[in-house]
Amino acid sequence: MKTISCFSYKGGAGRSTLAINVVPFLAEELGASPEHPLILVDMDMDSCGITYLFNLDRDVDKEYNVQALFGSGQIPRARGSIADHPLFNNLPAVGNLFGLKDAESVLCLPAEPGAAISGAGN
Ligand SMILES: Nc1ncnc2c1ncn2[C@@H]1O[C@H](COP(=O)(O)OP(=O)(O)OP(=O)(O)O)[C@@H](O)[C@H]1O
Ligand SMILES: [Mg+2]
Structure with a gap:
């Protein structure tokens, strides 16, 4: 998986x-x-700027978040559409916001402070 990070030491630098x-x-x-x-x-x-900038349903954050997905050190492997994987099927696809043909081509995984991490690693 290719990974590209937008990183800065201070907040408000424009990462999101x-x-x-x-x-x-x-x-x-x-x-x-x-x-x-x-x-x-x-x-x-x-x-989490993405949550706010996309005006995402905050309920989504409660079940899955970055810690839940990556805290265990395991990245889930999905067969077929990743959107069908149990870890992802409750997350929003936001491709339509960019005018992309298939809204599923971009999934947004918003992080949220205090989100429950139960269910991680399943
Ligand atoms: N290239 C830019 N030119 C002018 N303003 C910008 C630019 N990039 C971001 N901003 C503005 O700067 C502010 C902070 O941007 P953003 O939320 O993307 O930063 P961040 O690094 O993700 O901050 P946070 O610490 O809140 O996560 C926002 O109001 C955004 O609109
Ligand atoms: Mg941000």
């Missing part, structure tokens, strides 16, 4: 804005599809 705005370019360059989706993760546990 940059990550979101390069999505349409990356989706095209990397040939994102439901089988090989682009996954956008905000690992800022204190202030």
Whole structure:
């Protein structure tokens, strides 16, 4: 899996804005599809800009978050569409926000402080 990080030592430097705005370019360059989706993760546990910038349903955050997915050191492997995997099927696809043909080609995994991590590693 290719991983691209937007990192800075201080807050408010534009990480979330940059990550979101390069999505349409990356989706095209990397040939994102439901089988090989682009996954956008905000690992800022204190202030998750993606949750707010996409106005996502906060209920989604309660079950799965970055810690739940990566805290165990295991990255779930899905057959077929990753969106059908139990760890992902409750997460929002946001490709339509970018005018992409298939909304599933971009999945957004918002991090959220205090989110429950029960269910991790299943
Ligand atoms: N290139 C830019 N030019 C001007 N303003 C920008 C630019 N990039 C981001 N901003 C603005 O700066 C502010 C912070 O951006 P953003 O939330 O993306 O930063 P962040 O590093 O993710 O911050 P946080 O610490 O809250 O996670 C926002 O109001 C955003 O609109
Ligand atoms: Mg941010």
